[in-house]
C-alpha cells in the first residue's frame with residue numbers, strides 16, 4: 102500500500118470513528134490499479150480466507166471514478182469504510198493525488214484511508230503527511246486483519262499494532278508488521294476471482310544496494326511449501342486458469358537458506374506444480390515476474406527447467422558491465438558469470454533477457470563504456486538486454502544517491518541497440534521517475 106509532504110491529516114478524521122463505529126458493517130475498498138493491485142490481491146486473499154473476512158465487504162474499483170462510486174455506495178449502505186492504497190516510490194505521487202481527489206469529492210464523509218508497501222514503510226511520516234490516516238509499516242497481511250477485526254468489533258482501529266498515524270502533527274508509531282509465513286495466507290483472492298502469480302519466496306539474503314526487497318521483507322528466505330503451492334495451483338485450475346507464474350526474489354533459490362541451489366527441492370516443487378496444472382496448464386518459471394541470478398544458470402539447473410517449464414526465455418540479473426560497480430553494489434557475481442549465464446541459456450534453448458541498471462551511483466565514463474560493451478557482447482550471443490535507470494529508492498543504502506542519468510552518447514548507443522531489437526525497457530521514462538524520487542526525498546531525521 103505508500104508518500105509526499107503536502108496535505109496534513111484530515112482534521113475531521115480525529116473524530117471519525119466515534120461517528121463510524123455506530124455500524125459494525127465494514128467495507129474495504131481497494132484502489133485496484135497498476136502497480137498496487139498485485140499487493141492488494143494478496144491482502145484481499147488474506148481477508149477473504151480469515152474469519153474476519155466474513156464481516157468485511159471487499160471492493161475492487163479499477164479507476165478513480167469507480168473508487169469514488171464504490172466508497173459512496175458503501176457509505177450509503179451503512180458500512181464503516183476503509184480505503185487502501187499500495188504503491189512503490191515512483192507511484193506515490195499518483196496515489197497521494199488520488200487520495201486528495203477522493204477526499205474532496207466525499208465532502209467530509211468519513212472514510213479511513215490506509216497506505217502500505219515498501220515506500221510507505223520507508224517514508225512513513227511523509228506518507229502520513231500526504232493525507233493517509235494510517236500507514237502499515239512492514240508486511241501487511243496480519244496487521245490489516247487486526248485492524249479490520251477491530252473495526253468489526255466497533256473498536257478504535259487507529260491504535261492497531263503495526264500501524265502509524267499522526268497525532269497533533271507528530272508521528273506515533275505502533276511498531277511494525279512482522280514477517281509472515283507464506284503458507285498462512287493465500288497468494289491471491291480466489292473467492293473474489295482475483296488471481297495472480299504465486300509468491301513462493303519472500304525476503305532475500307542478498308544485499309544488492311539498490312534493492313528494497315531485503316529492507317521490507319528481511320534478509321532471509323521464507324518459502325511457501327510444495328503442498329501449499331500445489332493447493333493454490335489446483336484452485337487456479339478449477340477456476341479455468343491455465344498459466345501458472347511465480348513471484349520470488351531469486352527463482353533458483355527455492356528451498357535454500359543461503360547462496361547455494363537446492364535443485365532437489367526445486368524439482369520436487371516444479372514436478373508437483375506440473376502435475377497439478379494438468380495437460381492444459383502452462384508453467385512459467387525463471388521469467389516474468391521473477392528473475393534468475395547469473396551464477397545459478399548452470400547446465401544442471403537449465404536441464405531441470407527444460408523438463409518442467411513452458412517459457413522459452415529466462416530473465417537474468419546482470420545490472421552492470423563494470424566489475425567495480427558490481428562489487429560496489431554488492432551484487433555477488435562478476436561480469437564473466439553474466440556472459441556464461443547468457444551463453445548457457447542460449448545453448449539450452451532459452452532466450453536470455455538480461456537486466457541492466459543505467460546510471461548507478463559513482464559510475465565513471467569507463468564503467469558506462471564497460472556496461473555498453475557487455476550489452477553488445479550479450480546481444481551478439483543472442484540475448485536481449487532490458488534497460489532500467491537507477492532510482493535512489495527509500496529504504497536502500499542508495500536512498501540519498503543522485504538519481505540515475507544517461508548522457509547523450511550513451512543514449513544514442515542505447516537507441517541504436519533498441520532499433521536493432523536488441524534492447525527494450527522503460528529506461529527513458531525512468532530517468533524522469535528517478536528525478537521525481539530524488540526531488541521528493543526529505544532529509545533523514
Ligand code: SF4
Nearest residue numbers: 305307309312314350
Ligand atoms: S536485486 Fe534480487 S538478489 Fe539482489 S537483493 Fe534484490 S531481490 Fe535479492
